[in-house]
Each structure stands twice: as C-alpha cells, then as structure tokens.
Amino acid sequence: MSFPSPPALGGPLGDALAAAPAGATQQLQQLAAPAEDAAAKAAALQSQAEAAAGAQAQQAIATAQAQAAQAQQDAQAAQAAAQQAAGQAQADASAAAQQAQAQAEQAAQQAQAQAAQAQQDLAKAQAQAASSADDAAGAAEAATANATKDLGNQFSNATPTGLPAVPCACTECIRGAVDQSIPAVPGTPALPPMPAMPDMPAMPAMPAMPAMPALPAMPALPALPALPAMPAMPPMPAMPAMPAMPAVPAMPATPAMPAMDGLPALPALPPLPAMPAMPAMPAMPAMPAMPAMPALPATPALPAMPALPAMPALPAMPAMPAVPATPALPAMPAVPAL
C-alpha cells in the first residue's frame, strides 16, 4: 500500500508515516486489505474501532494507576526518611540535625500531597474512561476523532451537498463553524476600497428665461366655397313588367260521399206500468169568514188645473243647396283570369 502526500491533501498521513514504528506496516496492510464484501469490511472496522476505544480507556486507567502507585511509594519513602531524620535529631540535638529534620518533614508532606494528587488523577481517569472512551492516545488519532465529532455536529446527513447552511434559531451554529480569519471565497481577492467621491461643484444659477413674444393674431379663416349644386338624379328606369301569373289548374271534382247506411230501427219500448191511483186529497177545511173592512174616508176633490199658454209658431226651414254631380269613376282594369 502506498500513501501519497501531495501538497494539498495527505499531509497528516505523511507526517504520521514519518514517525511510525517499525511494526506498523504489517498492521496497516491488514487494515487496508479488503474482506469478503464491503459490509463485512465495514463491520470489521467498526468492531476494531470500538475495541481500540475500549483499549484506550483501559490504558488510561492503567497509566493513572501506575502513577498513583509510584506517588504512594514516593510518599512512603519520604515518610520513612522523615522518621529517620527525626530519630537522628533526637539523638543529636545540634542545629544541623534539627534543620535536617525540618527538611525531611517538609519532603514527607510534599510526598503525601503528591500521593493524594495521584489518587485524584486516578479517579478522574476512571471517570473519563467510563463516560467517554473516545479519548485518543496519539495526537493525530485524537485530532481525527475530534474532527469526526465536529463533522457530525456541523454537517447534516439530511441536507444535500451544495446547499448553504441555514442557521437555526440560536444563530450560534454557523458563527461557531465559520472561522472569520478565512476569506469567504478563498482565492478571490478583496476589492480595494472605493476612493472618496469629490464634492460636486455648485451648479450655476440658471439664467432667466426670455419673455415669450406675443402670439400673432390668428388670420381669419377663408370663406368656405359654396358647395356645387347637386346634379339632378336621373330618372329611375321603369320596372320591368311582372310576368303574368300562370293559370291555376282547376281543382278536380270531389268524389261523391258514399251513402250512409240507414240507422237500425229502435225497438219498441215496453209499455209503462200503470201508475197507482193517487189517494184522495182530504177536504180543505172552510176558511173562517174575514171580518168586514172599515169604510174608507171620502177622497177630497182635486182642484182644477190652470190653462197652458199657447206655443209660438216655428220659423220656416231654409232650402237645402243642390249636391254637385259626382264625377264618373275610371274604368277598372280587367282582372286577369285565374
């Protein structure tokens, strides 16, 4: 397997290869070898990455434990030295011995502090290993792991490539992603600042417009020439004579209607049965005699009517003038025969 290192791409791999241990080549060849199929290879890579993450966590814990054990040993050694110095000081009460005792006690305190710090580091390493197994051992591996996390945070797997990132409501997503020190469009030079525009000179006052000359009077319109007399309309040609209507043929004689059959004689009606004799009407009772009417009073005699005046004589009627003779009607044209 060969790993190129062109100027733009492959730099990290080139740097890592330069400092790679001797036995790394064989492991890299195994890593780069294909499997039975792509899915199997992807699964193998996944399991190896998970195992590596677990191994890193275990290694971090082991390293912290070793450091804690070493600090504990140093603390015990310092404590022992302090006790020895104290014994010597009790035997020899000189000033030098007292100074040595003080130094030994100070060293013991420092060793105990270091041991306590180592215990704290061990606990912290165990907590980190439990919470996140992604801390890489090497710098390049750590950078790759962190960059992979950043890719997952800042690139959407639901957005097609080529769309501008749309900031969400927090507006911090893109702000944090975009490094302001990088030009927005690499390779495009920034435009130089535009020079300040010079002040515009004041416009001179416009001269007054000359007075408009008076418009000349409009000449009188010439009299319109008299319209020529309309020529007399030629006489309308006589309408051609209408052709004579053809004679209507005589209607054929209507055939005689067949004689209607005689109605059958009605049968003689049977004689009606004799009506029963009506019962005799009972005799009407005699009406009682009406009482005599009282005598009417005598009507008074009418007065005599006065005599009517005589009617005046009617004037004589004037004689009626004679009616002029009516002119003779022209003879009617003969109606053509139908």
Add this chain to the structure above:
Amino acid sequence: MNQISSEQWTQLGRDSFDARLIAIIRRNHPDQAAKMDFAALVDAFHRQAAKAKHYGLTDEHSAATYVYTAWLMGDEFDTRIPAIAQILDDKRMKAADKAKALANFSRLVFRTLSGAAASEAA
C-alpha cells in the same frame, strides 16, 4: 425584491461547505493547517466532493467525511486503499455506513501509526 441566481446559490453552498470544513481542520490540526495553501485546498475540496457524489455520498455529512478523509489520506485514497475502494464501490451500502467506515478507517490508521496498537499487542 432581491433575488439571487442559481449560480450564486450554488456558490453560497460551496462557500459554506468549504468554510465549515476548513474551520474543523484548523481547529483539530493546527500544525498542518498553518502550512496549508487555501486556494489549492479549496480546489482539491471541490474535486473530492465531486468524487464523493460519484460514490453516492450525496448528503453533506457524508461528503464532508469523504473530503476530510481525502485530506488525511491523500488524493487517490479511494483507489489506492483496497478496503476503502471495496466499501465505496458497493452500491448496496448506504451513504451513512460508508461515511462511518471511512471515519473508523482513518482513526485506526492513525492509531496504528501512533504505536498504540503495537503496544496493546505487546
């Protein structure tokens, strides 16, 4: 109402993708980033993004993982490393699974090169 053309929209998308990816690289690989030529890097990013699309990595996370892996491993990593070629050429595997495999492979490679794997084996 102001409107932008489709070309401007595409350019905005490219700029956003490049800026985010470069920021991640600068944050996690400061030593290598200090030596980077940004103009050459962006051109290489665009070529790699086109190759990612060819392998079916059409969402931006998968495409960014592919481009980042190319930045770590080299320009032709997709054909020079047989295991990677096998995974990328598989038509049945989902884009997310391919991206996960790329991330695992990168991490294992640098773990091996750091010597941690050898010390574990010992």
